[in-house]
Amino acid sequence: MTQLLSLSRAARLAGVTRADIQRHIRRGDLTTFEGEIAVSDLLRVFPRVSLENDDALERVQRIKAAALPRSHDADTMLPSPAVLVTRLQAMGKALVAKASALDAAQALLDEVETRLTALTSPDADARALAREFTDWLAQARLELAAGPQPDPEAQLFAKDTFLRLMAANIKIIPSGSDFFVEGNESILDASVRAGLNLAYGCSSGNCGACKARVVSGEVWKMRDHDYPLSAREKQMGYILACSNTAVTDLVLEAAEALSVDDLPRQDIRATVRKKEVLDPDLMGLQIQTPRTHTLRFMAGQRALLRLEDGASAELPIASCPCDPRHLQFLVRRRPGNPFAEALFSDQVRPGHLINLEGPLGRFVLDESSPAPAVFIAFGEGIAPVRGLIEHGVSIDLIESFHLYWDAPAGEPFSCQNQWRWYRAMKDALDNFFVTPMVDASLEDILALVIADHPDPVSRRFYLAGPRARIEPLATGLRGLGVPEKHLSQEFLEP
Numbered sequence: 001m002t003q004l005l006s007l008s009r010a011a012r013l014a015g016v017t018r019a020d021i022q023r024h025i026r027r028g029d030l031t032t033f034e035g036e037i038a039v040s041d042l043l044r045v046f047p048r049v050s051l052e053n054d055d056a057l058e059r060v061q062r063i064k065a066a067a068l069p070r071s072h073d074a075d076t077m078l079p080s081p082a083v084l085v086t087r088l089q090a091m092g093k094a095l096v097a098k099a100s101a102l103d104a105a106q107a108l109l110d111e112v113e114t115r116l117t118a119l120t121s122p123d124a125d126a127r128a129l130a131r132e133f134t135d136w137l138a139q140a141r142l143e144l145a146a147g148p149q150p151d152p153e154a155q156l157f158a159k160d161t162f163l164r165l166m167a168a169n170i171k172i173i174p175s176g177s178d179f180f181v182e183g184n185e186s187i188l189d190a191s192v193r194a195g196l197n198l199a200y201g202c203s204s205g206n207c208g209a210c211k212a213r214v215v216s217g218e219v220w221k222m223r224d225h226d227y228p229l230s231a232r233e234k235q236m237g238y239i240l241a242c243s244n245t246a247v248t249d250l251v252l253e254a255a256e257a258l259s260v261d262d263l264p265r266q267d268i269r270a271t272v273r274k275k276e277v278l279d280p281d282l283m284g285l286q287i288q289t290p291r292t293h294t295l296r297f298m299a300g301q302r303a304l305l306r307l308e309d310g311a312s313a314e315l316p317i318a319s320c321p322c323d324p325r326h327l328q329f330l331v332r333r334r335p336g337n338p339f340a341e342a343l344f345s346d347q348v349r350p351g352h353l354i355n356l357e358g359p360l361g362r363f364v365l366d367e368s369s370p371a372p373a374v375f376i377a378f379g380e381g382i383a384p385v386r387g388l389i390e391h392g393v394s395i396d397l398i399e400s401f402h403l404y405w406d407a408p409a410g411e412p413f414s415c416q417n418q419w420r421w422y423r424a425m426k427d428a429l430d431n432f433f434v435t436p437m438v439d440a441s442l443e444d445i446l447a448l449v450i451a452d453h454p455d456p457v458s459r460r461f462y463l464a465g466p467r468a469r470i471e472p473l474a475t476g477l478r479g480l481g482v483p484e485k486h487l488s489q490e491f492l493e494p
């Protein structure tokens with residue numbers, strides 16, 4: 001029977017990114033069967049998969065670790081002892097089945113050899129043929145006993161077995177998304193880290209919003225929860241994703257928000273965690289939500305921030321939904337803007353209460369295509385674009401990222417801060433490119449884009465900044481043949 005692998009598992013085994021696998025599928029090198037890949041096809045395209053050479057796999061792990069914001073609630077990367085024991089037992093059963101099959105094959109060969117040796121026939125040709133076959137079989141068995149040649153499929157099996165011990169693969173239906181549960185994290189935490197948007201509320205077993213049905217596989221309840229599942233629900237396989245981890249690979253029936261319209265409007269009492277003055281008129285602001293009430297949003301969206309005195313601002317979220325508890329914003333001081341004035345003064349300090357309402361806006365990543373993505377940001381337009389790029393890295397789907405950032409002249413500190421982020425991304429990703437610009441004209445930007453992307457029609461463009469800069473640029477890109485559906489625009493206050 002053909003053994004099939006999910007895209008995520010195939011990428012891990014081959015030591016490449018999911019985007020690499022997708023690229024091979026698009027080129028026709030790999031065929032998918034209901035979203036899965038045959039082991040034999042994977043070995044044909046990546047013949048060097050072996051246990052000893054894991055550089056590529058480590059590289060992929062490093063990419064994510066270095067490029068994505070670290071989860072502040074990250075748990076150990078080793079599964080709990082209870083989960084490990086269950087996985088080892090399952091592995092023991094698989095090995096027993098393999099060993100039994102091997103013993104049976106051995107016995108069959110013995111029997112064939114015995115019968116061939118005992119074969120008598122009046123026909124001399126038939127006797128000679130039987131003797132020749134017996135000799136060949138004996139020689140082949142001797143060679144096998146001397147040491148079998150490394151079999152790529154067996155090596156892949158060994159590697160897969162080890163990876164299954166460390167992480168379980170979850171497939172969500174009906175969306176078809178899949179992700180890994182690593183270490184001792186809950187199914188919900190793993191889905192958030194992977195950039196999925198499963199339904200949830202409290203993250204702590206009280207509201208029942210994360211209810212999902214286990215279609216196949218085994219879960220382990222990590223903590224008791226107050227939300228009562230009825231006997232019938234339990235019998236049907238319902239669990240709370242926030243309170244369970246995966247023991248084996250799972251197929252899970254769960255609702256996933258696939259568009260901004262699927263997300264509920266939320267109102268959260270959060271606190272100011274950190275203020276960082278990047279330039280005299282620009283501040284990096286970090287907001288922390290309660291652990292049991294994080295913000296569900298899509299990368300690139302905005303939130304309305306309101307101080308206790310009523311001063312408010314609607315700002316793009318400059319971080320990705322993979323860390324929904326720690327949200328980052330850029331705040332520009334503008335004359336007559338009481339929200340910014342309060343933040344730039346001592347009136348608002350870390351620990352100060354702040355109301356968070358959202359998510360708002362439709363500037364989100366097009367996840368229906370792995371096409372290379374081009375981001376063009378002006379000034380604070382970098383905020384939502386950072387969110388989009390970090391999310392793009394966490395879902396590991398987009399083929400490449402090219403960021404053009406037009407920085408305002410005379411803001412050296414904000415540029416330095418931005419450069420630290422660029423460098424981290426560039427060090428971690430070999431498909432991330434940056435072109436910094438300073439007060440570039442429309443003609444210059446279009447000329448750069450054309451030089452770097454001679455086929456702009458096949459790209460997805462994300463533009464963020466003041467309307468006066470974005471609209472002419474969008475018109476210019478349309479003039480180059482970029483279809484409207486490949487253009488996303490986010491207008492920020494000038």
Ligand code: FES
Nearest residue numbers: 201202203208242
């Ligand atoms: S998110 Fe509330 S019970 Fe799981």
